[in-house]
Amino acid sequence: MEKEHQLPTHAASVSLPRPSGNGATTVGDEQDIEIQIRDACLFYGKKQALYNINMDIGRHEVTAFIGPSGCGKSTLLRCLNRLNDLVDGVKVTGSIKIDGRETIDPTLDVTELRKRVGMVFQKPNPFPKTIYENVAYGPRILGVSNKARLDEIVERSLRGSALWEEAKDRLHDNALGLSGGQHQRLCIARTIAVEPQIVLMDEPCSALDPIATTKIEELIHELKQNYTIVIVTHNMQQAARVSDYTAFMYLGRLIEFGKTDKLFTTPEKQETEDYITGRFG
Amino acid sequence: MNKNFWRSGDPFVWLTGGALAFSLIMIISLIVIVAANALGFFWPDRLVLAKLKDGSELLGQIRGHEEIPRGAAEQGEALHRTQFQVANRDLYGSDFRWVNDAEIVSQQQPGDALYFERWEWGPLFGTLKQITQDGQVVAEGPQQSWQKFEELHSQTQETLERIHKIEREEIGDINYNLEKLRLAIKGIQKKEQAQGRTTGEVAELEKEIAEWQRRYEEKSKELQVLATENARYRMIVQAAGGREKEMPIADVVRAFFPNQMSWGQRFSLYCTRLWEFLWDEPRESNTEGGIFPAIFGTVMMVLLMSIMVVPFGVIAALYLREYAKQGTLVRAVRIAVNNLAGVPSIVFGVFGLGFFVYLMGGSIDRLFYAEALPTPTYGTGGILWASLTLALLTVPVVIVATEESLAAIPREWREGSLALGATKWETIRKVVLPGALPGILTGMILAMARGAGEVAPLMITGVVKLAPTLPLDSYWPFIHMERKFMHLGFHIFDVGFQSPNVEAAKPMVFMTTLLLIAIIVTLNLTAITVRNRLRSRMRFGTF
Numbered sequence: 153m154e155k156e157h158q159l160p161t162h163a164a165s166v167s168l169p170r171p172s173g174n175g176a177t178t179v180g181d182e183q184d185i186e187i188q189i190r191d192a193c194l195f196y197g198k199k200q201a202l203y204n205i206n207m208d209i210g211r212h213e214v215t216a217f218i219g220p221s222g223c224g225k226s227t228l229l230r231c232l233n234r235l236n237d238l239v240d241g242v243k244v245t246g247s248i249k250i251d252g253r254e255t256i257d258p259t260l261d262v263t264e265l266r267k268r269v270g271m272v273f274q275k276p277n278p279f280p281k282t283i284y285e286n287v288a289y290g291p292r293i294l295g296v297s298n299k300a301r302l303d304e305i306v307e308r309s310l311r312g313s314a315l316w317e318e319a320k321d322r323l324h325d326n327a328l329g330l331s332g333g334q335h336q337r338l339c340i341a342r343t344i345a346v347e348p349q350i351v352l353m354d355e356p357c358s359a360l361d362p363i364a365t366t367k368i369e370e371l372i373h374e375l376k377q378n379y380t381i382v383i384v385t386h387n388m389q390q391a392a393r394v395s396d397y398t399a400f401m402y403l404g405r406l407i408e409f410g411k412t413d414k415l416f417t418t419p420e421k422q423e424t425e426d427y428i429t430g431r432f433g
Numbered sequence: 434m435n436k437n438f439w440r441s442g443d444p445f446v447w448l449t450g451g452a453l454a455f456s457l458i459m460i461i462s463l464i465v466i467v468a469a470n471a472l473g474f475f476w477p478d479r480l481v482l483a484k485l486k487d488g489s490e491l492l493g494q495i496r497g498h499e500e501i502p503r504g505a506a507e508q509g510e511a512l513h514r515t516q517f518q519v520a521n522r523d524l525y526g527s528d529f530r531w532v533n534d535a536e537i538v539s540q541q542q543p544g545d546a547l548y549f550e551r552w553e554w555g556p557l558f559g560t561l562k563q564i565t566q567d568g569q570v571v572a573e574g575p576q577q578s579w580q581k582f583e584e585l586h587s588q589t590q591e592t593l594e595r596i597h598k599i600e601r602e603e604i605g606d607i608n609y610n611l612e613k614l615r616l617a618i619k620g621i622q623k624k625e626q627a628q629g630r631t632t633g634e635v636a637e638l639e640k641e642i643a644e645w646q647r648r649y650e651e652k653s654k655e656l657q658v659l660a661t662e663n664a665r666y667r668m669i670v671q672a673a674g675g676r677e678k679e680m681p682i683a684d685v686v687r688a689f690f691p692n693q694m695s696w697g698q699r700f701s702l703y704c705t706r707l708w709e710f711l712w713d714e715p716r717e718s719n720t721e722g723g724i725f726p727a728i729f730g731t732v733m734m735v736l737l738m739s740i741m742v743v744p745f746g747v748i749a750a751l752y753l754r755e756y757a758k759q760g761t762l763v764r765a766v767r768i769a770v771n772n773l774a775g776v777p778s779i780v781f782g783v784f785g786l787g788f789f790v791y792l793m794g795g796s797i798d799r800l801f802y803a804e805a806l807p808t809p810t811y812g813t814g815g816i817l818w819a820s821l822t823l824a825l826l827t828v829p830v831v832i833v834a835t836e837e838s839l840a841a842i843p844r845e846w847r848e849g850s851l852a853l854g855a856t857k858w859e860t861i862r863k864v865v866l867p868g869a870l871p872g873i874l875t876g877m878i879l880a881m882a883r884g885a886g887e888v889a890p891l892m893i894t895g896v897v898k899l900a901p902t903l904p905l906d907s908y909w910p911f912i913h914m915e916r917k918f919m920h921l922g923f924h925i926f927d928v929g930f931q932s933p934n935v936e937a938a939k940p941m942v943f944m945t946t947l948l949l950i951a952i953i954v955t956l957n958l959t960a961i962t963v964r965n966r967l968r969s970r971m972r973f974g975t976f
Contacts, residue, residue: 235852238847238848238851240758263854263855263856264854266852266854271852273848273849275845277845278849279846279864281867289853290855293855294854326970342849342853343852346853346854
């Protein structure tokens with residue numbers, strides 16, 4: 153345990169991962185940092201799950217977390233909206249700032265944070281309500297009660313998640329009657345209905361068939377225009393397809409973080425190469 | 434038995450299936466026995482006139498037939514005996530008579546045998562002999578008398594109805610007002626004593642009392658007139674065995690010729706009697722008449738109990754499952770709650786008597802009903818305390834069922850809601866509770882089934898053999914939570930084991946049992962229907 157703790161070499165090397173202006177730059181490369189993670193460690197009781205994570209995530213970019221199961225991708229993702237608070241005995245140290253505001257602060261209003269940082273889960277989790285009520289759930293929590301305003305939000309959100317054409321005639325049917333892929337797009341609609349800045353996606357396609365997966369991936373491309381997206385995925389092709397930046401994590405450590413095309417073609421670390429070439433994990 | 438036989442699994446199918454079949458057969462035969470005994474009760478059987486060897490006669494309905502039990506020494510052909518319901522309790526002393534078959538010379542079904550259903554003393558079998566009016570004979574012989582009887586009977590029953598109405602409603606109203614005024618006077622006198630001066634209020638109220646008393650006397654005069662009117666018409670019935678019974682016509686509920694009736698007439702009489710049973714009040718110390726107050730009391734008590742137990746149990750379960758830190762203490766509480774469900778119900782009854790009736794009820798009386806003391810208002814058994822006691826008895830069931838259904842809510846739903854910025858309470862209210870509703874209703878169904886069948890704790894917290902008034906009436910505040918009430922379960926116990934005439938009341942016991950089962954089934958089916966409708970909306974089953 154103690155020895156592992158003494159291994160900050162990887163972490164140190166990725167503290168400034170961004171290629172600064174060498175040729176192939178993309179949008180957002182000019183340092184508009186939205187999420188700044190510094191020396192973040194997370195403990196489940198006495199067991200440490202994340203070790204000194206340092207990472208900068210730019211606005212309106214798609215960042216993918218990859219790595220073998222249990223490497224802490226989801227845990228890190230859940231730090232961003234403090235959903236780890238639900239687990240007893242979780243402690244986070246270091247700093248995670250969103251737009252310069254510290255989120256680790258225990259006095260922070262987490263509901264406020266979660267309104268800015270939406271989340272789509274691995275298993276589609278629509279509520280057992282109508283499609284309309286699912287999407288209107290968040291706005292209602294925010295205090296929107298005007299029917300016309302809600303209608304407008306529901307339509308805009310469903311259009312935003314490419315579900316409007318399929319769902320517009322059955323808005324008041326039970327959402328559980330939709331298919332798996334539609335469920336996930338409904339969950340995305342529900343998330344963007346509260347107009348967050350950031351959308352976290354925790355393996356959003358792992359329960360879906362390839363066609364539904366393609367639709368979600370297309371959707372991620374579109375959502376990128378307006379939202380910062382952080383996606384956890386097991387599927388390396390998917391990470392390569394949808395993300396601008398990729399972080400490779402292993403055993404609770406951030407091994408390598410960089411532009412997706414670079415990380416997949418010329419990884420700096422041996423572990424990264426082993427993983428993406430399928431030698432382990 | 435070879436090895437294959439055991440490995441095929443067949444024996445276990447038979448074993449488990451057999452156990453299930455056995456339980457089903459037990460339950461079905463229980464219901465069949467109860468129903469068979471109960472449903473025949475109102476069917477107008479034929480009256481049989483039996484002539485016996487000793488020259489005597491008896492008129493009655495055949496109720497049973499059995500082999501005469503004999504010692505092992507006496508062998509030979511089995512002897513049988515027949516049970517006759519001979520009625521005429523006031524003449525013969527008992528309603529039933531066993532007669533050895535060997536003694537019966539002949540049996541016939543006389544057409545002019547009449548069945549009189551009476552307000553008092555149970556049924557009377559016999560033939561009409563004479564009708565008198567003001568002591569004068571106005572009709573003689575069965576045919577003429579019957580014509581006169583029919584004419585006079587409906588008239589006397591109308592008068593009787595009027596008498597009942599005056600007694601119940603008008604005099605009841607006067608008594609209610611008198612009692613209220615008396616209490617008011619007592620209250621004022623107390624206040625005056627404390628303040629050491631007198632006001633004119635008491636005199637004013639006393640004037641009002643005098644006014645009500647005057648009305649009361651008017652009404653009792655009216656009653657007397659009606660009673661004298663009914664007493665004018667009398668009849669003489671010739672019973673079997675040479676005995677005669679002379680009685681007022683007004684005492685007869687209805688009379689009919691059971692041996693002359695067509696099937697349709699029988700059926701319509703059956704339905705009328707069944708209807709009366711459901712909607713009338715009991716008579717003859719509960720062995721006759723209807724059981725409406727008991728039905729009403731049972732349903733009202735179960736509903737009151739559900740209203741109290743469900744919110745309480747759900748809130749407790751919410752705390753245990755959602756808010757409390759899961760640890761040794763919560764586990765201990767959970768075990769305690771489960772054990773509470775196994776505590777004998779009479780223990781809850783004693784607790785209810787001590788805590789609710791004496792402590793809480795007594796305090797309420799001292800605080801709010803001091804003027805009525807020493808007559809207790811809430812400080813004695815009542816429907817409120819009985820319902821509360823049963824609520825306490827059934828709250829573990831609701832807590833356990835609710836906790837299980839809360840635990841069955843997928844974590845993803847909670848996380849989905851929290852991730853949208855909902856607070857914990859918003860999540861519970863909008864996602865968790867609606868999802869757990871079918872399970873909560875399951876808990877309520879179990880609680881209702883348990884509560885409706887419970888008798889022991891009720892006997893000491895508010896159930897009585899005969900309640901003069903329903904807990905719900907037209908006097909403010911309409912629901913009288915302090916009143917005592919009747920209950921079907923207790924009714925069964927009372928009629929079956931405490932009544933002076935157990936044999937005659939037996940069918941009544943079965944009928945009441947059947948009704949209690951029917952009510953519990955109805956209440957449960959209603960709750961189950963509601964739950965299934967909800968569950969189909971959730972499309973996920975808790976249990």
